[in-house]
Amino acid sequence: MGTSTAKEAHALIASLRSAYSATPTKLKIIDLYVVYAILTAVVQVVYMAIVGSFPFNAFLSGVLSCTGTAVLAVCLRMQVNKENREFKDLPPERAFADFVLCNLVLHLVIMNFLG
Template sequence: MLLVGTFPFNAFLAGFLSCVGFFALTVCLRMQVDPANKEFSGISPERAFADYCLANLVLHLVVWNYMG
């Protein structure tokens, strides 16, 4: 079997970066929503969740385009 291009490697990188990016975004959401964390007291939980959804949409669009 002859492999042409870098599709398998790009798909692996996209999958790996998707997992790492999703983990980082989820950690950021949990930090912003945690009532014990006073650093993000100015951000409402609804705003934090909306930012999380938008960032996930952008992340998945980038991953989808990178896979080819």
């Protein structure tokens, strides 16, 4: 039973890899940005667990900034994706402008939270 599960897992990974290879380059770049933001948040959490969280506001600001940026990037990816019919009338320039404006507001709030 274990070998059939492993074969199914390999087949699933192969099908996901072949489907992702058809993804446009713009979306792959956004995906890399999301992964980078999440990994940065994870590094901050690990650092806090090892060293301590003396300036707790700074820790929260950093993690919330990374997480918020990742969420906004996922929203950008949804809006830029041509296969998503919900945003078919939205030009990519408008989606990017929304992303930049929301990031600006997010980071103004984060800077205010720092004190």
